Amino acid sequence: MNDCLSNVKLLVAGEYGLVIEFGTVxxxxxxxxxxxxxxLITSNPIKGIVEVVPxxxxxxxxxxxxxxxxxxxxxxxxxxxxxxxLQELDRVSSKMVHIPVCYGGVLGPDLEFVARYTGxxxxxxxxIHTSKPYLxxxxxxxxGFPYLGGLSEQLMVPRQExxxxxxxxxxxxxxxxxxxxxxxxxxxEWWLIGRTPIRAFNPEGxxxxxxxxxxxxxxxxxxxxxxxxxxxxxxTGAYKPEISYVYEGGRP
Amino acid sequence: xxxxxxxxxFTTIQDEGRLGYQAYGMPIAGAMDRYAYRVANLLVGNRExxxxxxxxxxxxxxxxxxxxxxxxxxxxMQGQVNGVPISNWSAFLVPRRSEIxxxxxxxxxxxxxxxxGGFDVPxxxxxxxxxxxxxxxGFEGRALRQGDVLHVAQDTAFKAKPxxxxxxxxxxxxxxxxxxxLLGPQDNMFTRETIDIFFTSTYTVAGRAxxxxxxxxxxxxMTMGRPDIVSDAVCMGAIQxxxxxxxxxxxxxxxxxxxxxxxxxxxxxxxxxLAQASPGDTIHFTCVNEQEAIEALEQERxxxxxxxxxxxxxxxx
Numbered sequence: 001m002n003d004c005l006s007n008v009k010l011l012v013a014g015e016y017g018l019v020i021e022f023g024t025v026x027x028x029x030x031x032x033x034x035x036x037x038x039x040l041i042t043s044n045p046i047k048g049i050v051e052v053v054p055x056x057x058x059x060x061x062x063x064x065x066x067x068x069x070x071x072x073x074x075x076x077x078x079x080x081x082x083x084x085x086l087q088e089l090d091r092v093s094s095k096m097v098h099i100p101v102c103y104g105g106v107l108g109p110d111l112e113f114v115a116r117y118t119g120x121x122x123x124x125x126x127x128i129h130t131s132k133p134y135l136x137x138x139x140x141x142x143x144g145f146p147y148l149g150g151l152s153e154q155l156m157v158p159r160q161e162x163x164x165x166x167x168x169x170x171x172x173x174x175x176x177x178x179x180x181x182x183x184x185x186x187x188x189e190w191w192l193i194g195r196t197p198i199r200a201f202n203p204e205g206x207x208x209x210x211x212x213x214x215x216x217x218x219x220x221x222x223x224x225x226x227x228x229x230x231x232x233x234x235x236t237g238a239y240k241p242e243i244s245y246v247y248e249g250g251r252p
Numbered sequence: 253x254x255x256x257x258x259x260x261x262f263t264t265i266q267d268e269g270r271l272g273y274q275a276y277g278m279p280i281a282g283a284m285d286r287y288a289y290r291v292a293n294l295l296v297g298n299r300e301x302x303x304x305x306x307x308x309x310x311x312x313x314x315x316x317x318x319x320x321x322x323x324x325x326x327x328x329m330q331g332q333v334n335g336v337p338i339s340n341w342s343a344f345l346v347p348r349r350s351e352i353x354x355x356x357x358x359x360x361x362x363x364x365x366x367x368x369g370g371f372d373v374p375x376x377x378x379x380x381x382x383x384x385x386x387x388x389x390g391f392e393g394r395a396l397r398q399g400d401v402l403h404v405a406q407d408t409a410f411k412a413k414p415x416x417x418x419x420x421x422x423x424x425x426x427x428x429x430x431x432x433x434l435l436g437p438q439d440n441m442f443t444r445e446t447i448d449i450f451f452t453s454t455y456t457v458a459g460r461a462x463x464x465x466x467x468x469x470x471x472x473x474m475t476m477g478r479p480d481i482v483s484d485a486v487c488m489g490a491i492q493x494x495x496x497x498x499x500x501x502x503x504x505x506x507x508x509x510x511x512x513x514x515x516x517x518x519x520x521x522x523x524x525x526l527a528q529a530s531p532g533d534t535i536h537f538t539c540v541n542e543q544e545a546i547e548a549l550e551q552e553r554x555x556x557x558x559x560x561x562x563x564x565x566x567x568x569x
Contacts (some may be wrong), residue, residue: 011436011437011518012434012435012436012437012542013436013437013487013490013517013518014436014487014489014490014517014519014520014545015434015484015486015517015519015520015542015546015549016432016517016520017437017487017517018529019437019484019485021484022436024481024482025292025482026482038275050271051271051272051274051275052273053275053485053508054275054277055483055484055485055509055511056482056483057482057484058484058485059486060484062274062487065545065546065549066546066549066550066553070542079566095413108357132352138483138509139275139508139509139512140277140386140483140485140508140509141507141508142277142386142507143273143276143277143278143386144277144278145277147368147509148482150303167455184386184387186385200301201276201386203376203377203386203388206376208273208276209273209276212275212276215548218540222545223432226491243490
């Protein structure tokens with residue numbers, strides 16, 4: 001068995017939940033194990049599995065304990081784990097979704113603050129924020145909300161002490177070592193540096209969610225005119241987000 | 253056609269819930285009290301996943317254009333049809349052009365109104381449950397308002413006629429509420445003594461008792477070291493212990509991920525009891541093993557089968 005797998009723990013999350021925990025920290029290596037196990041389970045599910053939820057460092061399997069026992073499920077998972085090969089993911093291509101963002105101004109009211117705090121110019125903040133793709137480690141918090149890794153240390157700003165009660169959908173923010181955007185209006189404690197006109201969650205869409213765990217996100221700087229043009233096209237359904245593919249070997 | 257003449261405190265359409273999207277951050281939603289919800293559907297001969305109305309605290313009022321077979325289960329909200337009291341946990345006919353009206357919950361907190369055939373609202377991601385935060389499902393993704401018009405679907409599972417549910421199957425909403433808990437997955441972040449305090453203390457439902465979760469007051473439970481973990485998945489029944497040490501139990505509209513230690517999970521069967529708790533009610537926790545949780549589930553499923561079968565037998569007889 002792989003070295004990374006020696007620390008695997010199977011934990012109980014109620015009679016309906018089995019957690020397969022690979023570690024307690026955020027790391028791309030651990031997340032690769034999470035992804036690979038998630039793919040293995042969802043592509044060969046056994047009876048009784050209800051949902052599979054990948055997170056930073058664990059996979060939670062929700063199951064019907066009257067259809068499959070925890071022992072049977074655990075045996076199945078351990079058998080899948082024995083086939084996990086970390087290096088194999090290097091040959092898998094990942095989806096990269098390009099997210100147009102209008103930075104600063106009324107759509108990014110905290111860009112100037114972030115610039116002052118970090119000692120950069122607003123332009124430099126934008127350049128650094130758009131310079132590389134971010135791995136989507138997991139989704140949670142609200143529908144379609146991506147937890148991203150890989151924020152440049154130059155852009156780290158403590159979260160706001162008092163969360164905003166209502167952050168508009170599409171807002172792009174920075175807080176602590178995290179960045180991301182809000183798919184639906186929700187409370188939030190990030191500093192808002194811009195806004196995207198695209199919808200990360202569209203219940204009528206196919207697929208309804210723009211990104212999934214394991215994808216990469218790349219923010220692209222657009223003007224306010226482009227923002228409104230794209231927003232109109234999103235409303236009419238004419239806009240399709242740009243998607244490209246990256247090889248894991250070349251991950252940031 | 254059924255018209256909302258009074259919206260109540262917080263009235264939504266709910267079904268079994270929206271399964272399959274937690275990996276995308278979408279909570280399951282669905283009825284808070286699954287037992288009352290399912291029994292209401294069984295009493296009118298619906299499928300288990302038919303959509304019903306969930307009322308909270310103070311009930312609503314509805315005008316019926318046509319005669320309908322209706323069941324009311326859960327909290328006693330002093331329901332009346334044209335001013336005549338109804339009995340909860342029963343299926344009865346509401347005559348055409350009459351009004352069903354509910355008041356304040358006397359015992360329990362949530363009441364379910366099922367109509368034969370289910371409420372006809374468009375499914376969103378496979379479910380008719382309202383999830384207000386994302387403004388999806390149910391009636392336009394929101395709580396019902398005065399004047400909202402609902403239509404009845406034709407989706408039935410078996411024959412049904414007016415009947416009273418046997419007393420045996422009717423839960424009593426006692427106070428204090430005893431919730432059975434399975435320890436894990438982060439119970440190792442607490443000392444033995446702290447876990448003992450958790451299981452021997454009395455907690456009170458604080459102001460927040462909404463569809464996302466129940467905030468409790470009582471002795472503070474502190475983790476050894478930092479309370480936060482690198483976020484992982486949470487589901488209904490998860491008991492999170494945030495940095496201030498007061499338990500928060502996640503319910504139907506819970507976030508799918510969380511960053512605080514979870515001392516344990518309330519077993520599924522007992523979430524129905526929690527759903528009927530209102531602010532100010534008291535709660536005790538009892539530690540159980542997995543076998544007990546599974547036996548409770550099995551028993552519950554047997555009850556559903558027997559309730560459905562008795563309805564059928566009565567009809568045939």
